[in-house]
Amino acid sequence: MPNYKLTYFKLRGRAETARYIFAYSGIKYEDDTIERSDWANLKQTLLFKQLPILRVDAIEINQSTAIGRYLARETGLAGKSNLEQAQVDAIVDTINDFMNLFPWTERDQDVKQKRTKDILANNVPTLLEGLCKLLGDRTWFVGDSVTWADFHWAVCSITLTNLNSDILHNYPKMLALKERVEALPRIASWIEQRPKTPL
Numbered sequence: 001m002p003n004y005k006l007t008y009f010k011l012r013g014r015a016e017t018a019r020y021i022f023a024y025s026g027i028k029y030e031d032d033t034i035e036r037s038d039w040a041n042l043k044q045t046l047l048f049k050q051l052p053i054l055r056v057d058a059i060e061i062n063q064s065t066a067i068g069r070y071l072a073r074e075t076g077l078a079g080k081s082n083l084e085q086a087q088v089d090a091i092v093d094t095i096n097d098f099m100n101l102f103p104w105t106e107r108d109q110d111v112k113q114k115r116t117k118d119i120l121a122n123n124v125p126t127l128l129e130g131l132c133k134l135l136g137d138r139t140w141f142v143g144d145s146v147t148w149a150d151f152h153w154a155v156c157s158i159t160l161t162n163l164n165s166d167i168l169h170n171y172p173k174m175l176a177l178k179e180r181v182e183a184l185p186r187i188a189s190w191i192e193q194r195p196k197t198p199l
């Protein structure tokens with residue numbers, strides 16, 4: 001088993017899906033959360049000046065989706081066939097497309113609030129309706145067992161409900177899926193011990 005070190009800010013953000021995969025699979029890793037005050041120095045050392053980074057022994061992997069997909073493949077959470085893997089990847093990429101619409105780094109709070117409200121009202125329903133149809137009456141998004149697409153939904157839906165606590169009101173199946181993931185014993189235990197952060 002390689003040595004894993006996941007470096008990110010002290011936030012759920014783009015590292016949390018990887019943390020769910022580590023938690024669920026029971027693989028040991030170093031959860032290297034950095035202080036904002038250390039960021040400027042660390043940034044200089046990074047190829048693309050961004051986090052998260054996963055170090056697998058001496059190899060450094062950037063891009064949260066590449067990290068998630070790699071860990072999911074290593075742990076049997078990527079989908080059981082090529083076709084299932086494509087379905088899983090499509091869900092993760094779609095969720096990311098919508099999450100990336102939000103103006104996370106906008107400094108003008110009025111602009112940020114207005115844009116966020118607009119996305120929640122006009123874009124997010126398309127995501128939720130589509131995901132709801134994909135899930136149908138099944139337990140997990142793809143195949144007959146949990147995949148990292150379910151984890152990614154559970155992680156991103158926390159952010160969505162923090163932005164608007166009623167957002168899942170009309171989507172009980174999507175709420176139930178999030179709760180199903182959060183009830184998996186090792187995920188539940190991670191959620192209990194993780195730092196409480198706004199994002």
Ligand SMILES: N[C@@H](CCC(=O)N[C@@H](CS)C(=O)NCC(=O)O)C(=O)O
Nearest residue numbers: 013014049050051052062063064065
């Ligand atoms: N597409 C990349 C985006 C990475 C990214 O935007 N990272 C942000 C944090 S979520 C970052 O490092 N921001 C600090 C900066 O750019 O100074 C991924 O998914 O990993």
